[in-house]
Amino acid sequence: MKNKYLKIKNDYRCPFIMTNDLIGGKWKLRIIWHIINGHNRFSMLQKCICDITPKVLMSQLKELEASGLINRRVVKEKPPKVVVYEVNPEHGELVELVSFISDFAHSYSRKNGINMCGDDLMQGEQ
Numbered sequence: 001m002k003n004k005y006l007k008i009k010n011d012y013r014c015p016f017i018m019t020n021d022l023i024g025g026k027w028k029l030r031i032i033w034h035i036i037n038g039h040n041r042f043s044m045l046q047k048c049i050c051d052i053t054p055k056v057l058m059s060q061l062k063e064l065e066a067s068g069l070i071n072r073r074v075v076k077e078k079p080p081k082v083v084v085y086e087v088n089p090e091h092g093e094l095v096e097l098v099s100f101i102s103d104f105a106h107s108y109s110r111k112n113g114i115n116m117c118g119d120d121l122m123q124g125e126q
Contacts, residue, residue: 005065045085070085071087
């Protein structure tokens with residue numbers, strides 16, 4: 001039975017299309033960035049990415065998990081249950097990729113006079 005959250009095809013002719021399927025869209029890079037930077041619980045992610053709905057956040061987390069990019073780990077079983085998300089160590093280069101994209105966006109915005117709200121995203125996004 002195929003995982004309904006797995007959006008990856010079996011065949012690709014272009015690495016950019018596959019990458020877009022894996023981490024493209026409005027939310028995934030932001031979610032991954034926050035997980036990398038310590039906002040690794042659902043409630044933390046929801047607080048940091050203030051314009052995402054809980055339903056969309058859960059769906060995006062499940063897609064990232066189904067693709068193998070992140071792991072969902074239950075830290076504490078007894079109520080209240082504690083679940084954390086982390087980048088799958090098998091895909092550690094994802095950390096470098098997200099960091100590079102962030103650096104590029106900041107550089108591009110400076111060179112082109114674009115205001116980047118929330119330069120300190122560790123405090124939450126604007």
